[in-house]
Each structure stands twice: as C-alpha cells, then as structure tokens.
Amino acid sequence: MNTTVTTWTPYEIRPADTGTPATPEGLAAHLADTALADRLLTEQKALVFRGFHLTPDTLGPVLDLLLRNRLAYVHGNSPRTKVGDNVYTSTEYPAEFTISMHNELSYAESWPSRLAFFCQQAPETGGATPVVDGTRWLASLDPEVREAFGAGVRYTQNLHDGMGLGKSWQDTFETRDRAEVEEYLRGTGADWEWRPDGGLRVSLLRPATVRHPVTGEEVWFNQADQWHPASLGDETAAALAQLLPTDELPQYVTFADGSPIPDAYVVQVRDRGLDNAVDVDWHTGDLMVIDNVAVGHGRRPFTGPRRVLVAMTD
Template sequence: MQKYPTATTGRNKMAPGKFFRTVELPEQKPDGDGGLFPAVLSPIALNTDVASELTLSDFEEAIKAHKPWLESLLQKRGAILFRGFPVNTTSDFNDVVEAFGFPEAFYVGGRAPRTQVFGRVYTTNEAPPDKTIPFHHEMAYVPDYPSKLFFFCEVEPGAGGETPIVLSHIIYDKMKEKHPEFVAKLEEHGLIYTKIMTDDNQQHSFTGSGWKSAYMTDDKKVAEERAAKQGTKLEWMGDSVKTITVMPGVRIDKGSQRKTWFNSLANSYGGPANPELYDENRSIEFGNGEPLSDAAMADCLRILEEECVAVPWKKGDVMLVNNLMVLHSRRPLLKPPRRVLVSLCK
C-alpha cells in the first residue's frame, strides 16, 4: 500500500504542504525578504519509516500538480534544492525536467565544453574538476540565454566540488553602493566579450569550447549565421575565430523588478585582482572600449564569495535555478569522484 499522499485525489489537488516540506540547512542565508536562500524541499511521508517507498512517479505527479506553486517559490527565492526524492539515474533526472514542462534551451554559442548524456541532460563544464569555475549567469554573453537551470548530483563528491550560488540583485546593490561610477558605466555601455576559439575543444579551460562545438557545425558560413543570431561577430583567423559580442552588464528581472548583476565579469576578467584567469585569448571591457577597474573587480570577487551559499551535494539532489536571479560557480573537487549534470530551459 502506498504510504505517500498522491498529488491528486479525484478532482481535488492536494496542497503543496501535503507532499513537500520545507527543510532548513546550516548553509542557507537570509534572502532579504524574510526567507532563506535557497529554498530546500523534501518529501513528506505519512510514515517516516517508509520514505524509500516514494516513487519517481509520485514526484513527477507532485511537480505537475503543484507547478504554479513551485514556480512562485522559485521567483521568490531564486533557487530550489530538492533533496530526498527518488532521483537516482540520468533517465530519472530527465523525467523530472520533463515533468516541469519548460521548453529546452539549446547551448548554441556556449563557451564551455559540454556533452549530451541523455535526452535533455548534458554534462556540466568539462574543465578539470580540480579547477574553480568563477561566478556567472549561464550564457550571459548571448541574448538567447536560458531562463532556468536544473542541476543533478548523480555521484556525490567525496569532498569539495560544491556549486555555490548567490542572489544577483544583492551583488548589484552592494557594487552600486561601493562603486557607483563602475556600475553606471556598466549600465550605460554594457560589456564587450572577446574570445579566440580554435576549431576543437580545449578541455583544460572552463571556457574552452571550440567554434565547431559552440555553433554545432563544421561549416564556417553556418557558424557565422548562428553567431549573428546571437549578436556575435566572427573574425576568422585560419581555422580559429575571434568572437566579439556586446551585451548588457545589468538586466532587470521582470518578476521582481530588481536589477541583477547579469554578466560574466567574474569568469572573463583576468586582471590583477584575478591573475590566475589571465588568458591572452579572452578579454572583457566596457562597451565603450574602456578597461575595467581592477579595484572594483577585486571588490566584486570578494562580495560574490561573501554572499554566496555553497550546499554540499548529496546523491539524488536536484537544484532548480532562476538564471536571471542567481549566479553560480564551481568549487574545486578535493576528493573524487563527482558527477553533476545539467539541463537548460527557457
């Protein structure tokens, strides 16, 4: 006999509180609006001794029945961590993504080496796992960016390898308070992202996608057409290409009407405040051609770390992120193995 309440009983939908319970974790932080960031949900069992009897179908049914409530929670909190649900395989994760019903966002123009695993599920950044990936909004350097991200922990890390997240409007507010001139230039001029891509992937780099992989073609003309749709200019250099894109550095989250730090400054800047990221094949500057302030970038990197939340992954975790509201990063893996997968949605 099923020990969990189903999401629907006859024609009457059960309240979310009959299936999902809110959990508090020590890593969470106040979101400034009376809640904790991120939201953490676990299943409710009628008998707590039989939690293992919850099925994937139960979870999918609850998602479909309570999607408006879950979307509202996502808009309020920026991210939801689902913990303790029976999501064990890549196929399970794909089914969870499908249950939400969001359209798929394709990784055209993406800068990270990434491989399709199953259905709508892809590897996360394939750069060496002992390397840090700085904070960013996914694909902030193109106009057709995903609005939602799903992460799934298939193999729990031995140590390290967290995916820190941070509320973007907090970064904007703190940077505007400390560096108003820098933020004014960012809002007025936007940013110029420049990168030289080879024809094959450079697996040692977290922005090492080759142009064939990024534009999903080995035809230069097709690559140019796809890049143009992303607002990117290509300048060919033999088998390599220089990509040049001008994009806003700040956007407005329509749901909250807040300005967000929607950019890839932290993972594109390789100046004195972040010399380990220096790469002669990659640069970023204000849209009017002015260089970035090293002092402002030093404070930006510090604020991102101070304000972020890094919940250690557990096997089966699914994290849903509002890409407009939240930046994410990756900490170095200290003790292998680790396998975290991703699905991008509109």
C-alpha cells in the same frame, strides 16, 4: 565596503513536504501542477529537491516538467560533455579550482531562464554549488564599480578551428557547418569574422545588469570577472600574456567603449559574488533548479569523483 548578506537561501523540498512517496514518481506527481512550481521558483529563486532517489534513468520525466523546452548548450564557453537529450555534464574545469559566480550564458544575446542540476555522484569532500541572489550581489558592489559598468561590457571570443587554447568554434556551436554558425550569429547582434587560420572571432556588446522579467528586480548579470585575465590569478595571467596579446586570448572583455576594465574591479566583483553566495552541498540523487536571471551559480573545489548533470530551458 564589502557588505555580505546571507539572509537568502534556496528553498528545500523533501517528500514529507509534498505528501508524495519518496520516489521519482512522487516528485513528478508533485511537479505536475506546473503553474504552482513556476510561481514557487519565481518567489524562492532556487529550489532543492532532496530524498526522492532520482537516478539518470528516472530524471527525464522530472526535467520534462521543470524544463519544458530543453535547450542545447550553443555558444557556451564552458567545457562540457553532452550525455543525453540536451543534458550535459556540469563544467569539466579541474576539481581543485573554484568556479566563480555567474549566470549561464549572460554574455550571449539570449540566455536560459532556468537551469536544473542533478547530482549523479556526490564527491568525497567539497564540490558544493554556491548560488547567489543577483540583487544582493549588485548591492554588495562599491558604487564606483556599479557606475563604471553602467554602459555595459563588450565580450570577445577567439575560437580556434580544432587546435589551440580554449574551445573550437565547432564545439562552441555544436556544428561543423560555417553557414549554420553564421545564421545563428546573425540573430544575436554580434560582430564576427573568420580568421585566416580557420578560427572565428565573435564580439558582442551586452548590459552589465538586467531586470527580472517577472519581479522587475535589477540584478548583476554579466561575466566580466570570468572573462578578464585578472580572474586567472597573477601567475596564470602573466604566463598567458607571454603567449598571446590580450585581444588574442580565447576570451576577453572590455567596457562597452573598448576601454580596459581595471583588475581591481573584476576582483571585487568575483570576490563579493562568492562572499554573498550560499553553498548547496550535494547528496547523490539531489536535484536543484534555479532561476538563471535571479540567481548566479558557481562551484567549490572537491576531491573524489563528482558528477553533476545540467540542463536548461528558455
């Protein structure tokens, strides 16, 4: 039975709440007590700062306080453009599609502890960033589904050498040096092989749930639904099946033992994540920071130009 829980929402902070001016400098002054900001984020899981009139030129000092070791988007599978010091566009997936809930890089051996999203330009309509509490997402799933994922999942990426479906290995690892890629992969526990066509296949076994390092809460923490053909819809999945066998898709996923994950399971995971999500609507200048373990995120469809930048930290 689908249990939708909507009692949790991100915590909004405005200048009147901080006692500081409605300026980027005012927000930076409020965040100067980094221990307080860290504790508040752990308690609230997601913070939304509104009314401080942030711009791309004034964003840096605020990000330096919230994300004290900004990370590159290495091993990321989403199409993005790097626009600054480890600052990227949010996913460039077509505007008409919903992006389902996920925790950033949950398929990797390591992942960012928090993400920041900055709205440089709000869309004309739609374009909210939905966020979901991982404990609620996990609780909403049928026991049969939770049990089936108990041993974890195996992710596989087929990364081309510059031409093909999906991302190239060069874009994925932000290098053209195979030795750098291999050095990175050796530290992840992944299996990999270079293909005769110059592409790279990477396979990694990961858990389906993790416990938050501070609170100890168990959360749903995998991207099985996004990596599974069933999440693409019947027509798209059927078209891809005509082009490539499943194990040659740009990315695919199985249970830990290599057995297929039923379509119905991943559709339930996808839909219940979205059902339990809370939409954060954007206004130009808004900033949101989320605990990437406690909270999953996605994107609603939109019209008109939309530019949301993202950065992350360990």
